[in-house]
Amino acid sequence: MRNVPVMGMISRLAQQKGIDLLAGIIDQLLDLDVQLAMLGSGEPEYEKIFLDIKARYPEKAGIYLGFNPVLAQRIYAGADLFLMPSRFEPCGLGQLIAMRYGNIPVVRATGGLADTVHDYNPVTGTGNGFVFLEYDKNAFYQVIRRALNLYWHEPAQWQKLARNAMEQDFSWARSAVEYLQLYYEAINRHLSRSMIA
Numbered sequence: 001m002r003n004v005p006v007m008g009m010i011s012r013l014a015q016q017k018g019i020d021l022l023a024g025i026i027d028q029l030l031d032l033d034v035q036l037a038m039l040g041s042g043e044p045e046y047e048k049i050f051l052d053i054k055a056r057y058p059e060k061a062g063i064y065l066g067f068n069p070v071l072a073q074r075i076y077a078g079a080d081l082f083l084m085p086s087r088f089e090p091c092g093l094g095q096l097i098a099m100r101y102g103n104i105p106v107v108r109a110t111g112g113l114a115d116t117v118h119d120y121n122p123v124t125g126t127g128n129g130f131v132f133l134e135y136d137k138n139a140f141y142q143v144i145r146r147a148l149n150l151y152w153h154e155p156a157q158w159q160k161l162a163r164n165a166m167e168q169d170f171s172w173a174r175s176a177v178e179y180l181q182l183y184y185e186a187i188n189r190h191l192s193r194s195m196i197a
Contacts, residue, residue: 006078034148104129
């Protein structure tokens with residue numbers, strides 16, 4: 001049985017989410033030994049493009065237009081790579097959910113994606129995903145190829161990356177501790193200034 005990487009995407013089909021970048025490289029991607037599981041709805045032109053992709057690549061592209069929470073959970077849990085090439089993304093939750101399952105995010109460095117996903121460095125073993133900077137379909141394609149090369153050729157490194165992703169803690173418990181530390185620092189600074197005055 002072949003080990004074919006599955007790319008997942010759960011998104012509104014709109015330019016804000018970088019869907020135009022994916023549409024621009026989808027044929028190149030699906031010519032590789034990969035599969036795509038996509039869930040979403042949005043702008044009619046992109047719905048049409050991806051329905052056409054589903055028809056042309058029935059063995060490689062599973063496209064579901066609409067909202068389905070059960071299917072979304074399966075994509076988060078079952079894909080190997082999670083695509084989020086957003087033009088802008090104030091926060092982003094998809095990458096956080098994906099990482100909990102060891103599903104590696106491939107993101108553009110913007111907003112909350114840049115805050116939470118750090119490019120994997122195979123030399124140091126640090127990072128939790130793959131990041132590209134320029135809003136450009138070729139940059140997106142190249143970072144996916146880099147991710148796939150690691151998946152195909154460095155299984156131990158891939159497992160390390162998946163562990164890094166799963167060990168991330170973006171919970172409120174961690175955030176609450178950080179907020180408390182900031183409050184205590186602010187109080188101490190205020191008290192220090194009061195004593196000097």
